[in-house]
Amino acid sequence: TQLLEQSPQFLSIQEGENLTVYCNSSSVFSSLQWYRQEPGEGPVLLVTVVTGGEVKKLKRLTFQFGDARKDSSLHITAAQPGDTGLYLCAGDEETSGSRLTFGEGTQLTVNP
Amino acid sequence: NAGVTQTPKFQVLKTGQSMTLQCAQDMNHNSMYWYRQDPGMGLRLIYYSASEGTTDKGEVPNGYNVSRLNKREFSLRLESAAPSQTSVYFCASSPQGTVDPIYGYTFGSGTRLTVV
Numbered sequence: 001t002q003l004l005e006q007s008p009q010f011l012s013i014q015e016g017e018n019l020t021v022y023c024n025s026s027s028v029f030s031s032l033q034w035y036r037q038e039p040g041e042g043p044v045l046l047v048t049v050v051t052g053g054e055v056k057k058l059k060r061l062t063f064q065f066g067d068a069r070k071d072s073s074l075h076i077t078a079a080q081p082g083d084t085g086l087y088l089c090a091g092d093e094e095t096s097g098s099r100l101t102f103g104e105g106t107q108l109t110v111n112p
Numbered sequence: 113n114a115g116v117t118q119t120p121k122f123q124v125l126k127t128g129q130s131m132t133l134q135c136a137q138d139m140n141h142n143s144m145y146w147y148r149q150d151p152g153m154g155l156r157l158i159y160y161s162a163s164e165g166t167t168d169k170g171e172v173p174n175g176y177n178v179s180r181l182n183k184r185e186f187s188l189r190l191e192s193a194a195p196s197q198t199s200v201y202f203c204a205s206s207p208q209g210t211v212d213p214i215y216g217y218t219f220g221s222g223t224r225l226t227v228v
Contacts, residue, residue: 004154006154010151030211031211041222042204042221044219045181045216045217048216063190088154092211099160099211100211100216101157101171102154102156103154104153
C-alpha cells in the first residue's frame, strides 16, 4: 500500500485545458514537495508547502496543502505541451525525519 | 555543472552477477539517498545516509548494500543480482539531515539496470 496516493495516474489533455492532480494520505506531513520528471532525467523540485492550508503559485501552476497536512493538489491553468512530464508528490512524514516518501506519480501529456 | 553524477547510465547484468552503482555530489550536501523507480510505483527508498559515516535502511533494502565512502560519494552494491532488481536507480542528495524546504532533493539522471 502506497503511503501517498496520487490521482489520476495518467492524464492526456489538449493544449489550453485546465487540470488538477491530487496527492492523498492518511499520514500527517511536516512538508510536502512536488517534483517534475522528464524522460531520462531525475525529478526536479517545483515547490515545497509547509503550512496547512498554504497555497503557492508558480506561473500557471497552483499548489495547495490541505488544512490537516495530509493531502495536496496541483492545478495547472491553460496547459501547454511543455508541461508534459511525470509529476510526483513527496511527503516528509512527521515521524520519518530526513526521508521523503514519494507518490506513484501522474504522467501528464499535453497535446498541441 | 554542479550536481549529482551517477555511473554507469546503463547496465545489463546476468542473474547472480554483482555490481556497484556509483554516485557523487559536489554541492557539499550532508545527506544522500538511493531510490529505485518502477512503473506505477513511484520512487522507493533503498538506503540513505543522513550524514557522513552513517547509513540506514529505507523501504526496500533487501538485496542491496551501501557505502558512504566520504562526504561526496555514496555507492550502492548488488551482491547477487536478480531479475526483480531490474529498475531505474536514482541517487539524490540534500543539504542537511532533514528535508530541506527550499532545495529539496537534487537527483542524478539515473542508472537503467536490466537483470536477465
